[in-house]
Ligand code: SF4
């Protein structure tokens with residue numbers, strides 16, 4: 635297993651990850667500009683928006699080692715769908731209903747999420763102990779290399795305070 639977390643190991647020397655408080659401070663300092671860029675992109679998405687995101691996403695994860703960060707798993711829960719629950723329950727030889735009772739709750743949108751943050755499956759070394767069976771939302775986080783990225787800008791807005799990769803991407807986007 636190369637890297638039991640979100641993204642492959644970076645190709646070059648990994649970037650230093652700012653502490654969560656530092657990242658929030660940077661977002662706060664640049665908040666007006668970042669929000670204005672995201673608003674413009676949402677109102678009038680350029681044709682090459684998906685390509686811009688894909689390029690910047692790949693650039694960011696060439697420099698960022700998620701094992702030096704773990705902010706997402708420490709601060710937010712993924713949504714879990716039926717297939718995620720079945721897969722994770724099978725891993726622990728549990729019935730899906732027992733897995734739900736033991737680990738999950740329902741959020742304000744009526745969706746399953748973990749009862750606690752940090753995630754119960756996050757190790758002290760920031761590795762995911764259920765990596766092969768992790769929820770789909772974990773596989774796709776930080777949602778910066780989807781098709782039709784103009785429909786995912788609200789997520790980018792939310793995640794910019796959590797994920798240094800999203801911050802690096804949004805900072806360089808061109809509206
Ligand atoms: S399941 Fe793994 S990747 Fe998903 S939040 Fe938990 S530790 Fe992170």
Ligand code: SF4
Pocket residue numbers: 640698699700701703704705706707775776796797798799800
């Ligand atoms: S917050 Fe972003 S950079 Fe940090 S571990 Fe999660 S995906 Fe990786």
